[in-house]
Amino acid sequence: MSPSPPSVEQVREALSGVVDPEIRRPVTELGMVEHVEVDAAGRVRVRLLLTVAGCPMKDTLTRDTRGAVAALPGVSDVEVELGVMSPEQREALRTQLRGGQAEKEVPFARAGSRTRVFAVASGKGGVGKSSVTVNLAVALAEEGMSVGVVDADVHGFSVPRMLGVDRSPTRVDDMILPPVAHGVRVISIGMFVPGNQPVVWRGPMLHRALQQFLTDVFWGDLDVLLLDLPPGTGDIAISVAQLLPGSELLVVTTPQQAAAEVAERAGSIASQTRQHVAGVVENMSWLELPDGSRLEVFGSGGGARVAESLGRTLGTTVPVLGQVPLDTAVREGGDEGVPVVVRDPGSPAAVALRGVARGLARRRQSLVGASLGLTPSSR
Structure with a gap:
């Protein structure tokens, strides 16, 4: 005997397991399920409301919806109809996603925010700062954390390019839904310019762009946000300190003395901006040769020198979080859009980068802004 068709409530319960791939929340929670019908023959019709007409993930939503409903006993057929939210529904969704705040704000600057913000800095270009950023982001996501870049x-x-993102973000009016790659939400000005066109902006426009990335993008509840800063101590570094006063600096250098000296200047900005330096990552530390020996292509000791110098300047201990060897797999992964921690997890560089990520994940969060649950007693 065939099972009875499911109830509308059972279908809606099944749909609670369908997650919007951009917002990362159930479609039932987002008000995307407009209507559910079930007839006596077990045919189910679901009408989903997309946030925007050109939603790039509509095929994924349709497939996931059909799969979730078809798995119910008694279902003979599933029809998924797509509609589009009204302006009023989109406004309600934006307010919901902003935690009830109608006005834009930097969520990571709120009192009590539990998101760790790391600004990845370097004194000069060419030290592998972006490679370190994307691999740490993916490695942290693999640790089960919610991560944005x-x-x-x-x-x-x-x-x-390094994360393999080849599509533009989705806009819900004035809110931007960032693409997700390797479990990491990511936003970049490169997603908004055609081809390889250069961006020719000065200070105020750079500040405004960073501000929009922080306020207009829906990041959700992140455990960690990483910012890949430009080299040096220019406008963006100052804007990060202004917009994200609780952010921590992660300084990347190579062992080379010239690079280390410049990296010290990049980290020393913390003494003026009152930021905390989370630590130093020494990249391209050595090349492992076939016989097991190491060739120190760029010398040695640069990371330790930077950490020691910053410690003296800031009056605190600055750790060397890790040394990442030269590895062609890093370059190949970056070119292919598959970071080395995913592409070749057993490679020396991937092992070192995952070690840095685990160290950051284990570090105790600051208690600044957190309620300690203490009640003063009278005497």
Whole structure:
């Protein structure tokens, strides 16, 4: 005997397991399920409301919806009809996603925000700062954390290529839904310019772009946000300190003395902006040879020198979080859009980068702004 058709409530319960691939929340929670019908023959009709007419993930939503409903006993057929939210529904959704706040704000600057913000800095270009950023982001996501990346190097953006992002973000009126790659939400000015066109902006426009990335983009509840900064101590570094006063600097250098000296200057900005330096990552530390020996192509000790110098300047201990060897797999992964921690997880560089990520994930969060649950007693 065939099972009875499911109830409308059972279908809606099944749909609660369908997650919007951009917003990362159930479609039932987002008000996207407008209507459900079930007839006596077990035919189910679901009408889904897309946030925008040209939603790039509509095929994924349709497939996931059909699969979730078809798995119910008694279902003979599933029809998924797509509609579009009204302006009023989109406004309600935006307010919901902003936590009830109708006005834009930087969510990571709110009192009590539990998102760790790391600004990945370097004194000069060519030290592998972007490679370190994307691999740490993916490695942290693999640790089960919710992670976002802002490609704040507006003039030298490279994060979309390294993460394999080849589509533009979805806009819900004035809210931007960032693409997700390898479990990481990512935004970059490179997603908004055609081809390989250069971005020729000065200070105020750079500040405004960073501000929009932080306020207009729906990031959700992130555990970690990484910002890939441009080299040096220019406008973006200052804007990060203004917009994200609780952010921590992660300084990337190579062992080379010239690079280390410049990296010290990049990290020393923390003494003026009152930012905390999370630590130093030494990249391209050595090349592992076939016989097991190491060739120190760029010398040695640069990371330790930077950490020691910054510690003296800031009056605190600055750790060396890890040393990442030269590895062709890093370059190949970046070119292919598959970071080395995914593409070749057993490679020396991937092992070192995952070690840095685990160290960051284990670090105790600051108690600044957090309620300690203490009640003063009277005497």
